[in-house]
Amino acid sequence: MDPKNITTKERFAIPRQAMPSQDPVIRSRNFKEVNLGYTPELAQQEALRCIQCKDPVCIKGCPVNIKIDQFIKLISEGNFLGAAKKIKEDSVLPAICGRVCPQEDQCEKMCVIGKKREPVAIGNLERFAADYERQSGNVELPTVQPATGKKVAVIGSGPAGLSCANDLAQLGHSVTVFEALHELGGVLMYGIPEFRLPKVIVQSELEGLKKLGVTFVTNTVAGRSVTVDELLNEEHFDAIFIGVGAGLPWFMGIPGENLLGVYSANEFLTRVNLMKSYDFPQSDTPVFNCKAKSVAVFGGGNTAMDAVRTARRLGAEHAYIVYRRSEAEMPARLEEVHHAKEEGVEFLMLMNPLEFLGNEQQWLTGAKCLKMELGEPDESGRRKPVPIKDSEFVLPIDMAVISIGNGSNPLIRQTTPDIEVSKRDTIVVDINTMATSKESVYAGGDIVTGGATVILAMGAGRTAAKAIHEKLSSAS
Amino acid sequence: MYRIVSANFLAENIKKIEIEAPRIAKKRKAGQFVMVRVSENGERVPLTIAGSNPETGTITLIVQGMGKSTRELNSKNPGDFISDIVGPLGTPSHIEKFGTAVSIGGGVGTAIAYPTAVALKEAGNYVITINGARSKELVILEDEMKAVSDEAYITTDDGSYGFHGFVTQMLQQIIDSGKTVDFVLAIGPIPMMRAVAEVTRPYGIKTMVSLNPIMVDGTGMCGGCRVTIGNETKFACVDGPEFDAHQVDFKNLTDRNKLYIPEEKQSAEAFSHKCRIGIGG
Ligand SMILES: Cc1cc2nc3c(=O)[nH]c(=O)nc-3n(C[C@H](O)[C@H](O)[C@H](O)COP(=O)(O)OP(=O)(O)OC[C@H]3O[C@@H](n4cnc5c(N)ncnc54)[C@H](O)[C@@H]3O)c2cc1C
Ligand SMILES: Cc1cc2nc3c(=O)[nH]c(=O)nc-3n(C[C@H](O)[C@H](O)[C@H](O)COP(=O)(O)OP(=O)(O)OC[C@H]3O[C@@H](n4cnc5c(N)ncnc54)[C@H](O)[C@@H]3O)c2cc1C
Ligand code: SF4
Ligand code: SF4
Numbered sequence: 001m002d003p004k005n006i007t008t009k010e011r012f013a014i015p016r017q018a019m020p021s022q023d024p025v026i027r028s029r030n031f032k033e034v035n036l037g038y039t040p041e042l043a044q045q046e047a048l049r050c051i052q053c054k055d056p057v058c059i060k061g062c063p064v065n066i067k068i069d070q071f072i073k074l075i076s077e078g079n080f081l082g083a084a085k086k087i088k089e090d091s092v093l094p095a096i097c098g099r100v101c102p103q104e105d106q107c108e109k110m111c112v113i114g115k116k117r118e119p120v121a122i123g124n125l126e127r128f129a130a131d132y133e134r135q136s137g138n139v140e141l142p143t144v145q146p147a148t149g150k151k152v153a154v155i156g157s158g159p160a161g162l163s164c165a166n167d168l169a170q171l172g173h174s175v176t177v178f179e180a181l182h183e184l185g186g187v188l189m190y191g192i193p194e195f196r197l198p199k200v201i202v203q204s205e206l207e208g209l210k211k212l213g214v215t216f217v218t219n220t221v222a223g224r225s226v227t228v229d230e231l232l233n234e235e236h237f238d239a240i241f242i243g244v245g246a247g248l249p250w251f252m253g254i255p256g257e258n259l260l261g262v263y264s265a266n267e268f269l270t271r272v273n274l275m276k277s278y279d280f281p282q283s284d285t286p287v288f289n290c291k292a293k294s295v296a297v298f299g300g301g302n303t304a305m306d307a308v309r310t311a312r313r314l315g316a317e318h319a320y321i322v323y324r325r326s327e328a329e330m331p332a333r334l335e336e337v338h339h340a341k342e343e344g345v346e347f348l349m350l351m352n353p354l355e356f357l358g359n360e361q362q363w364l365t366g367a368k369c370l371k372m373e374l375g376e377p378d379e380s381g382r383r384k385p386v387p388i389k390d391s392e393f394v395l396p397i398d399m400a401v402i403s404i405g406n407g408s409n410p411l412i413r414q415t416t417p418d419i420e421v422s423k424r425d426t427i428v429v430d431i432n433t434m435a436t437s438k439e440s441v442y443a444g445g446d447i448v449t450g451g452a453t454v455i456l457a458m459g460a461g462r463t464a465a466k467a468i469h470e471k472l473s474s475a476s
Numbered sequence: 477m478y479r480i481v482s483a484n485f486l487a488e489n490i491k492k493i494e495i496e497a498p499r500i501a502k503k504r505k506a507g508q509f510v511m512v513r514v515s516e517n518g519e520r521v522p523l524t525i526a527g528s529n530p531e532t533g534t535i536t537l538i539v540q541g542m543g544k545s546t547r548e549l550n551s552k553n554p555g556d557f558i559s560d561i562v563g564p565l566g567t568p569s570h571i572e573k574f575g576t577a578v579s580i581g582g583g584v585g586t587a588i589a590y591p592t593a594v595a596l597k598e599a600g601n602y603v604i605t606i607n608g609a610r611s612k613e614l615v616i617l618e619d620e621m622k623a624v625s626d627e628a629y630i631t632t633d634d635g636s637y638g639f640h641g642f643v644t645q646m647l648q649q650i651i652d653s654g655k656t657v658d659f660v661l662a663i664g665p666i667p668m669m670r671a672v673a674e675v676t677r678p679y680g681i682k683t684m685v686s687l688n689p690i691m692v693d694g695t696g697m698c699g700g701c702r703v704t705i706g707n708e709t710k711f712a713c714v715d716g717p718e719f720d721a722h723q724v725d726f727k728n729l730t731d732r733n734k735l736y737i738p739e740e741k742q743s744a745e746a747f748s749h750k751c752r753i754g755i756g757g
């Protein structure tokens with residue numbers, strides 16, 4: 001169809017183009033990416049579904065206001081590199097956000113087509129444009145402003161830190177990123193698994209930043225290896241951005257949590273993704289041997305889905321999601337829930353663990369659970385789960401993964417007491433500038449919001465970069 | 477990459493290794509540790525910082541070859557490189573003038589106890605050290621320990637050197653001799669630390685132990701290193717590694733350290749095989 005002569009009626013008639021994906025049976029045993037990506041034909045077809053609204057409300061649903069109508073138009077015209085460029089005006093990591101954004105709650109939720117039909121697949125199209133650009137080898141390096149002579153330290157190399165570093169480097173500042181781990185990328189590397197976000201994509205974004213002149217220093221824990229004050233006063237950084245994420249796993253505080261076979265989602269995913277335990281013994285770090293075992297993951301978010309699908313890929317015979325509320329309340333992306341089900345994950349809803357049970361050698365053997373039902377709505381507007389009397393039962397399992405969220409790591413706040421934190425230990429900032437209570441120190445991402453999303457972290461990094469630039473420019 | 481400056485065996489299977497790591501050398505305090513990844517695909521293993529030289533920017537580790545990772549590290553020589561080292565991690569030892577302080581080291585635990593013994597001495601304590609080993613050849617840091625001690629004892633299980641018996645018997649003798657002991661630090665195998673805790677408990681002597689759970693990141697991110705202290709869960713890498721010995725659930729720690737025994741064996745066997753056929757490091 002010619003994008004110039006297509007009628008609105010014809011656009012409405014095109015069905016949402018399905019994302020090609022690996023066969024569920026095969027993929028539930030490998031770590032390769034599940035989604036294969038649109039072909040140019042599929043992408044152009046999908047792009048034609050966008051009616052190019054005068055008031056593109058989809059943009060309001062995107063936390064960084066990507067010019068969605070414009071980039072989709074470019075795709076429909078076959079100008080894929082142009083589309084990628086358009087997206088990059090507002091987003092630093094489009095190949096990543098196209099894959100992991102909860103689109104159904106953001107841009108696609110607002111899309112007018114979604115009122116009567118399925119919304120335009122904005123995320124899939126964004127991913128297509130970014131992948132096309134990367135694979136074409138035509139990634140244009142942004143122009144870098146002349147050096148300002150100002151030095152900025154970025155602590156943490158997750159999406160918040162990387163996007164802040166990107167913008168500041170383009171503006172001509174000298175940027176050094178300090179990362180605690182031996183690998184860069186934050187949750188993108190150690191949390192979200194390969195089958196959802198191939199690591200080569202993260203690597204290629206990092207390469208781009210290195211080409212911009214950003215210096216990366218791994219193996220450096222702010223608060224231990226060096227403090228914020230030392231960076232300011234001894235190493236003479238003019239400003240600091242803190243993007244250390246939400247990295248302190250919560251446990252449930254129920255009996256038996258320290259039995260052998262009980263993991264936090266962070267530990268399980270870090271072992272598998274960062275330390276490559278799936279490749280043991282080629283890689284030295286072991287992880288619980290899930291083969292033919294029963295594994296239960298407690299929680300209903302993206303992290304829980306990643307953990308349960310990882311266990312399945314490591315050979316678990318039964319891989320359960322155990323969640324307190326009902327499926328409708330699960331915060332995970334819809335696509336992940338759908339994929340998990342296709343891969344044979346079993347969903348046990350309205351169930352609350354009371355205790356972990358173990359054998360004499362202290363290995364986990366089961367979880368004592370209580371069945372729940374939905375009662376009245378609570379403060380959050382979600383119906384509150386209440387226990388059903390005498391409904392206790394034991395779920396036999398060999399491994400448990402606790403995925404009920406993260407608090408914030410204490411290292412920075414303990415060593416920099418003049419940075420104000422909230423009651424939940426998150427860093428308090430002015431949301432317009434991301435400035436903290438401490439002069440020249442900014443923060444953004446999960447350390448400010450608590451566990452949130454990649455796109456919000458990226459947006460926060462960019463807001464901070466803008467404010468830091470203004471501050472440094474006016475100071476000179 | 478981090479360069480090894482010097483490396484020599486102190487006893488069979490125990491090597492002293494000096495590595496270039498200027499930031500860590502400048503900041504570290506007694507009781508802190510580093511996470512080391514020897515090579516690509518390697519594990520992250522925790523090792524105590526036994527000493528440092530801020531001028532040359534080096535730190536010293538004393539490593540006992542246990543499984544794959546520590547044996548691979550001990551196969552390194554001056555001029556070789558290791559992939560990663562991060563630190564200083566953990567809460568530094570709490571040092572004050574207690575009065576009479578007894579520092580007890582068992583096996584390679586002697587190396588871990590050494591920096592804290594130095595700090596205790598510097599804080600003005602009367603320092604007694606007891607260092608235990610299975611036999612004479614395995615005694616390490618004898619001269620160093622003597623130099624920081626007001627009284628230094630060595631015990632061997634087989635009686636081949638020093639006092640014939642366990643460190644706990646020596647400790648009991650010291651207590652029985654009527655000396656007031658104000659503080660005990662015990663670092664070594666879990667059964668030894670547990671036994672020391674039982675010796676001091678009836679006297680109410682403040683006793684600290686340095687726990688060695690399995691770790692991954694060492695920064696408080698994974699919770700894999702959790703230990704039970706007085707019915708509370710703590711993360712050893714940020715809250716410790718030193719804890720009040722009388723509060724520690726040693727059984728839980730012993731059990732949790734057994735998590736990967738089959739895998740550790742598999743790694744170690746593959747590593748010895750590689751060494752024997754001469755392709756490994
Ligand atoms: C398993 C999992 C799945 C997820 N899935 C999705 C999804 O599908 N979609 C989505 O939008 N979001 C998802 N999220 C959430 C998303 O990943 C986070 O919101 C986002 O990564 C936050 O970015 P950040 O830059 O604030 O922090 P992080 O990505 O956490 O990065 C922080 C970095 O700082 C480093 N660091 C920490 N402390 C220090 C220190 N003291 N010194 C130096 N460095 C330090 C850390 O090692 C880390 O590399 C998921 C999260 C997890 C854990
Ligand atoms: C805070 C701390 C300080 C330490 N300091 C020293 C030191 O100064 N010198 C020294 O020789 N050893 C020290 N250790 C112990 C050392 O980390 C382990 O011996 C080492 O990790 C074993 O690895 P491996 O691959 O060689 O052996 P493996 O075959 O993996 O294991 C052998 C034994 O070590 C234990 N172990 C395995 N992995 C770990 C891990 N990641 N962390 C802790 N223990 C593990 C296992 O329970 C097992 O019993 C310390 C441990 C901790 C927690
Ligand atoms: S960044 Fe996320 S929310 Fe924004 S348009 Fe892309 S997929 Fe939608
Ligand atoms: S709301 Fe939907 S149809 Fe309208 S411009 Fe946005 S994507 Fe296109």
Ligand code: FES
Nearest residue numbers: 694696698699713
């Ligand atoms: S080692 Fe991961 S939290 Fe301590």
